[in-house]
Amino acid sequence: MDTVGVFSYTIDGCLKEEFLQYEIDMAQDEEKQIAFCVSGWHCPIERSKNPNDPEGCKAHVSRKFIKECWHKCGCSMGCGNRVIQRGITRKLQIFFTHEGKGLGLRTLEQLPAGAFVCKYVGEILTNMEQEERNNNAKADPTVTHTYPILLDGDWCSEKGLKDEETMCLDATFSENTARFINHM
Incomplete structure (x- = not known):
């Protein structure tokens, strides 16, 4: 969420x-999620498709994000608006799950609502690249699992994104x- 100087x-x-x-x-309200860019002809999604002659904004899910403070703010690492930069501060444990399902991650403490646990790190790929990687992984005995998380999909109101988008x-x-976070 654009915090406009207010800490999240x-x-x-x-x-x-x-x-x-x-x-x-x-x-909970899909209609609230759809938004048009304020300046419809400067939509970053459409500009990424055709930088020289972008089409007007076709509406998309309103993306919110949190801005954290950084070294140029003048605040210290103890600032309440520097959460991700401090890394993992919660007691976590990687453990063997039941029935041979592999490893999982659990907390060793009660987490308050809205607590930061850890950031998810990986490579950003298109859905097509991910599908190709999954197909190659099936043939590679050293790769037993893949760990993708969809970042965006079906977020245009007129039609969903293409796999290459x-x-x-x-x-x-x-x-x-x-x-190791899973849905156990």
């Missing part, structure tokens, strides 16, 4: 209740602890 985090590194409620409301984050070869 509490001093102890959790997302503020107002931010969480806003995101919940947006997720849809992006995902793949932690198969460049990963961190977050790779």
